[in-house]
Amino acid sequence: MNEVLQVKSLTKRVKQKVILQDVNLSVSEGEILGLIGPNGAGKTTLLKIVSGVVRASSGSVWFDKSAGIGIVPEQAALLGDMDALQNLRMLSSIRGKIGTSEIKQTLKRVGLDPDNKKAVRNYSLGMKQRLMLAQAIMEHPKLLLLDEPTNALDPLGIIDLRMLLSELAQAGTGIIIASHLLNEIERMCDRVAIISGGKILRQVNLRSTEQTPIEVTVSTAYDWDILKRWAESVHVELQKLTPNKGLPRGILKTKMAVSQVISELQSAGIAIESISHVGPNLEAVFLEYAQLEGGVYR
Amino acid sequence: MIRLWWNETLRLVWCKRFLAVFPAFALATLLALADLLPLVRAYGVQMNVWDGVFGTMAHWLYFRFIILLVFVFLTADTLVQDISSNWSWLVLPRTNSRMRWWTAKVLSLFSAALVYFIIGFLIVFAISATQLPYAPNFSEYATQGSSFNAGVGTLKFPEGANPFVLSAKMILYSAFSSAVFMMIPVTISIIVRQGYVALLIPFTWIFLSNFWQTNKFIFSIDLIPRLFYGSYFSSFSSRVIDLSTSLVYLALVGIVFYFAGGYMIKRTDF
Numbered sequence: 001m002n003e004v005l006q007v008k009s010l011t012k013r014v015k016q017k018v019i020l021q022d023v024n025l026s027v028s029e030g031e032i033l034g035l036i037g038p039n040g041a042g043k044t045t046l047l048k049i050v051s052g053v054v055r056a057s058s059g060s061v062w063f064d065k066s067a068g069i070g071i072v073p074e075q076a077a078l079l080g081d082m083d084a085l086q087n088l089r090m091l092s093s094i095r096g097k098i099g100t101s102e103i104k105q106t107l108k109r110v111g112l113d114p115d116n117k118k119a120v121r122n123y124s125l126g127m128k129q130r131l132m133l134a135q136a137i138m139e140h141p142k143l144l145l146l147d148e149p150t151n152a153l154d155p156l157g158i159i160d161l162r163m164l165l166s167e168l169a170q171a172g173t174g175i176i177i178a179s180h181l182l183n184e185i186e187r188m189c190d191r192v193a194i195i196s197g198g199k200i201l202r203q204v205n206l207r208s209t210e211q212t213p214i215e216v217t218v219s220t221a222y223d224w225d226i227l228k229r230w231a232e233s234v235h236v237e238l239q240k241l242t243p244n245k246g247l248p249r250g251i252l253k254t255k256m257a258v259s260q261v262i263s264e265l266q267s268a269g270i271a272i273e274s275i276s277h278v279g280p281n282l283e284a285v286f287l288e289y290a291q292l293e294g295g296v297y298r
Numbered sequence: 299m300i301r302l303w304w305n306e307t308l309r310l311v312w313c314k315r316f317l318a319v320f321p322a323f324a325l326a327t328l329l330a331l332a333d334l335l336p337l338v339r340a341y342g343v344q345m346n347v348w349d350g351v352f353g354t355m356a357h358w359l360y361f362r363f364i365i366l367l368v369f370v371f372l373t374a375d376t377l378v379q380d381i382s383s384n385w386s387w388l389v390l391p392r393t394n395s396r397m398r399w400w401t402a403k404v405l406s407l408f409s410a411a412l413v414y415f416i417i418g419f420l421i422v423f424a425i426s427a428t429q430l431p432y433a434p435n436f437s438e439y440a441t442q443g444s445s446f447n448a449g450v451g452t453l454k455f456p457e458g459a460n461p462f463v464l465s466a467k468m469i470l471y472s473a474f475s476s477a478v479f480m481m482i483p484v485t486i487s488i489i490v491r492q493g494y495v496a497l498l499i500p501f502t503w504i505f506l507s508n509f510w511q512t513n514k515f516i517f518s519i520d521l522i523p524r525l526f527y528g529s530y531f532s533s534f535s536s537r538v539i540d541l542s543t544s545l546v547y548l549a550l551v552g553i554v555f556y557f558a559g560g561y562m563i564k565r566t567d568f
Contacts, residue, residue: 014567051391053568069391077384081313090308093301094392135388 002029004067004142004174005050010059012045012198019045020198023059027143027174032165034189035178036286042198043178044074047145050176063143068095070136074147076128080121084131085114088138097139106138107131111160125152133161137168144168144175150184162188182286194286213278214252214261217244219271224248230268247273299398305389306406311413315372319414322368323421326360331429337439338430346433348461349440350426355419355468356453356528362504366476366525369414370500373407373480375493382491386568400563404556407480411473419469436461453531468527475525475544478552485559488566514538524548 003026010023020042027033035043048054050061051071063069078087088103104114110130120131129152136144144165150158165175165188179185185192190207193200218224227250231238237253252261258277265272310316330353337343354360380386386399393399441457455464479500487496507522517538523529524544 048387048568051387052394053387053390055565055567065394071387071391073384073387075384077388079309079313079385090305091388091392093305094389096301 003027004029004063005176006060006062007046007050008060008062010046010049010061011057012042012049012054013057018198020049020056023195023198023200025193025200027176029142029172029174030169031191032169032175032177032189034185034192035176035195036180036182036185036192037195041195043195044147046195047071047147047176047178050143051145067142068097068139070139070141070144072129072132072136072144072146072149074151076125076132078120078128078131081119083117083119084112084123084134087120087131088135091135092138095139103134103138106134109137110134110164111157126154126157129153130157130160133164137164142173144173146175146177146179148179149177150179150181158184214254214256214258214275215241215249215278216252216261216265216275217247217249217273219247219273221248223270223272224250226268226270227265230265230270234264251278299402302389302393302398302402303405303409306402307409307413310373310376310406310410316414318368318372319417320421322364323354323418324425326364327354327422327425329364330354330357330360331426335429343439344437345430345439346435346437347423347426347430348433348436348465350430351419351422351461351465352440352453352455352468352528354422354426355415355472356526356531358523358526358528358532361472361526361528362508362522365418365472366479366504367501369411369476370480370483370497370504372414373410374483374496374500375487376407377403377484377487378491378493378496381568382493390568396563397560400560401556403484404481404559407477407484408473411477411480412469415469415473415476419465434461453528455531471527471541472525475548478548478555479521479525481552481555481559485555485562488559488562521547521551 005025005027007023007025010020010025011018012020023042023046025033025046035046037043045054049056050063051069052061079090082090084107085100085103088107089100092098092103107114110133112127112130112134120128123131129149133146133149136146149161153161162184165177169175169190177185177188186206190205192204192206194202194204216227218227227248228238231252234254236256239251239253241249241251243249254261256264258275262272262275265275327350331350334345334349334353338345355365380389390396390399436455436459440453440455441459442454483496483499486499487493490496504522507520510516510520511523517523524539524547529539529544530541
């Protein structure tokens with residue numbers, strides 16, 4: 001897939017303090033990348049450098065400027081005395097790419113009433129956050145940067161956001177989300193970069209189909225024997241786990257999708273009690289790396 | 299660029315804070331009329347609406363301590379607000395040029411000042427017209443000078459001067475001079491990211507200038523006396539400063555701060 005963002009050897013120093021150090025990152029079309037890290041790790045600075053409001057000390061940032069960039073800052077940056085439509089009209093007029101009807105459509109898409117004449121200063125935090133999202137996506141950017149986007153959103157708002165981001169990603173938008181909420185990152189993102197002390201410590205692929213372990217529990221010892229034979233026949237490693245409530249259980253290390261494994265096991269006549277992917281545990285990975293860096297999570 | 303300029307102007311004038319233009323000019327007019335009307339009533343001095351207009355907007359006291367101070371309050375922290383509210387984070391990536399943004403910002407000071415003085419003029423004219431009769435020309439009090447040292451009495455306008463033309467010149471000049479003056483704190487605020495500093499610099503300057511205006515040399519180099527149009531019709535200041543040198547002086551200050559600001563804005567982090 002084409003990359004919509006490339007960050008190479010990015011370093012940011014303020015006086016003697018290193019804010020970001022040799023950061024390398026890329027985002028592909030339709031990919032959602034999560035940025036997680038403790039406070040002061042450099043997440044917002046990285047987003048600001050990518051969007052051009054903070055200058056890098058060295059290194060490079062590439063993205064297609066003609067395709068634009070959408071930004072949702074952590075704190076709503078709006079003109080309080082104007083209504084939602086006026087705010088978006090002002091911002092869209094800078095590039096002049098879209099008209100009022102598209103702005104209204106975008107407002108509807110994020111769940112706001114385009115005909116609401118209420119001044120934005122009287123909006124709830126959740127409504128302000130939806131409006132911030134609207135200004136970020138209204139010009140159909142190929143790259144979207146979101147800094148703590150779930151802040152102030154109620155559970156319904158978070159679900160809407162998740163669905164919207166998924167739609168945008170399917171349409172080819174590359175998205176970076178900086179957040180503290182590991183659960184949300186895990187649910188929304190394809191890949192996660194753990195950042196601490198200005199360095200990217202590790203990138204975890206959350207949607208990898210390569211050797212993704214599948215945990216399977218079968219009904220009887222007989223089923224387990226058939227499972228073992230099936231695994232040998234298809235050259236899949238099977239690791240036995242402690243039985244769960246007496247039910248035989250194991251991990252299959254395979255590239256196959258869960259649906260395919262289910263279909264094959266059923267064809268082999270194996271009675272399955274439960275089956276699921278065992279993805280990387282983001283919280284465990286994050287804590288491990290945060291501790292390595294001597295972070296506040298130790 | 300024009301859209302950006304329009305946006306920045308709207309940002310300055312389309313807000314609740316800008317409503318301060320109404321009480322500011324109304325207060326200045328009422329104070330000026332409080333000086334003038336007793337002369338009409340007690341001594342029968344013939345005055346007209348233009349005495350009220352120029353006695354308010356061209357008078358150093360009301361201009362400096364009400365009209366200019368309120369304009370400072372309206373515009374000084376424009377850049378600091380953009381940065382602290384993250385608005386600049388939404389605007390800058392859309393412009394793709396920091397210099398274009400800075401140019402729009404500077405131009406918006408001029409256009410906002412023009413709006414401010416046009417609205418101000420209308421307020422002053424309307425209030426004055428309720429107390430003084432309308433006339434197409436300046437009154438004798440305004441052109442002949444007077445022993446009554448109040449309002450327009452401290453100034454002397456050329457005989458036969460058209461008050462409409464002079465009003466237009468006054469509005470344009472006041473807008474230009476005030477915007478140039480405000481470029482100084484706004485430029486400084488690129489480095490000092492505190493709204494109160496951007497406010498304090500012009501506030502302090504305006505007050506201090508009042509104390510050192512008796513010194514002829516300081517008066518001649520100080521920017522403040524050159525900001526209000528009435529200076530060129532005052533018996534004291536017109537001997538020290540004149541309109542043409544002030545225009546050059548203000549233009550130079552504007553150019554210097556435009557380029558200094560542009561240099562800083564290219565190198566700053568938002």
